Amino acid sequence: MIAIDWGTSSARAYRLGPDGTIRERRETGRGILHVPPGGFAAALWDLVGDWIAAGERRALLSGMVGSRQGWQEAPYRPCPAGPGDLRAALVAVPFEPGVSVRIVPGLSDADAAGVPEVMRGEEVQVFGALGLREAGLFCLPGSHSKWVRVREGRIGGFTTGLTGEAFAALRGHTILGRMMEGEPEPGEAFDAGVRRARDPGGLLHHLFGTRALGLFGRLAPAEAASYLSGLLIGHDVRENLPKGGGIVDLVGSGPLMALYARAVAESGGEARLGDADAAARGLALIGEGAEWA
């Protein structure tokens, strides 16, 4: 089977064996933003045409490829939802004769105030990372960080923060960026930002304090990006880590993983790093036993 985690800005493709093992993997920057309307079949052929030519007959896709801007909209399924719920709701898209292509739907939820939540792709990664466990708290760092609560093998609910996008906008387009050199690193300045997030006053006040610390020479240009990152991730962790700590399974890849791990530890929790191929395992799990006819 072919498994593809096809997001906004990139696609990660796997060729899986019958038992779900990864035989080949490849990644491309051709996310859905870079595929023209009507161009998804051709893009899939570009991406994994050689695997299809070699005999693969099934492709299972997750992520933004199932959004309104993707290949075909796969309507959100409400929480709670397990792998079986997703499997029952796969959306077929037309492709070559003899080759079945299915899209996994995303999940929706709502917080206590009734404000909606959505995700596409992260649910598959969580099921891939869950393994044999039945419960856990998962965090998927990113532009829109996701905190996902799993109970009895199903995703019971989740919470999203605009953490990564807010960092980029604040760094790139406010006075804070002018005092910064370099990229965030998981060190002392990052920790100080995480601790600051626990102070009263709120995020907007803490953001101005970043500027004021720089003005008084208490935050060097080489430290400021790390401090700001710690502040934002610290707020994200503070709102989502249960009081008293607990274990957080981090799912994803890239430099944000080390930063989140450090912020969780600094906040009294225990972070575990998942591997970068959780999507492949989740897609294998959902694809197995699905209706492929």
Next chain:
Amino acid sequence: MIAIDWGTSSARAYRLGPDGTIRERRETGRGILHVPPGGFAAALWDLVGDWIAAGERRALLSGMVGSRQGWQEAPYRPCPAGPGDLRAALVAVPFEPGVSVRIVPGLSDADAAGVPEVMRGEEVQVFGALGLREAGLFCLPGSHSKWVRVREGRIGGFTTGLTGEAFAALRGHTILGRMMEGEPEPGEAFDAGVRRARDPGGLLHHLFGTRALGLFGRLAPAEAASYLSGLLIGHDVRENLPKGGGIVDLVGSGPLMALYARAVAESGGEARLGDADAAARGLALIGEGAEWA
């Protein structure tokens, strides 16, 4: 006397009578960012040279003109500070013979965690708006909003939020901006944002919710900028309005004043609108009795 509130992006100049009444006023976009190093004397001459030629011999300046990037640095005075403390710390700058030019220093403070606070210009506006009162809570909306606590006629402390700059960065440079048309208005969508700020979950989560509400058609493009503004100003008010409400004196001008007034009212406080010339009255108060020799 000439009184000038000289900020980063604009300068507001007043010609005052001996009793502090405003005889003339003018405003220019020539903030300190638009004055080259060493060019402040010439800029002052451009701005109010006709008033000097007509016999004015004293000019009192407040705002960022006293910063490191301004005409001459006037070191911050710590809180608590009253008009007399500022008057005793005026900084003289060289100008034409026979004409005295003085800069009012800004104020510094620190929050409970020891993180510094700074302001330049707002302290003068607060003293101008205070009138005969001895105490009050003042809010000065802006890119960096200030909440200023006055006790026994002196500024006891203050708190800054990066509220306005965060709004501009989030609107201009995140996915939120793509769902927005028009400018924030003090209406129902703004109120909904203010109420949302009181929900649990934190600002980063509330920001993503703005996106999700739009995705589900529950926030129209024409409402979204107002909702986002309400969310940010709501967080600002939530952190700074005393529990149980109370009176907030708003000082400043422009469309933010109506938005803050509405947010304070929606949050259970009572907002009073000050006039736009508080700086002139504050400078008159400080200039009166100062050492001009």
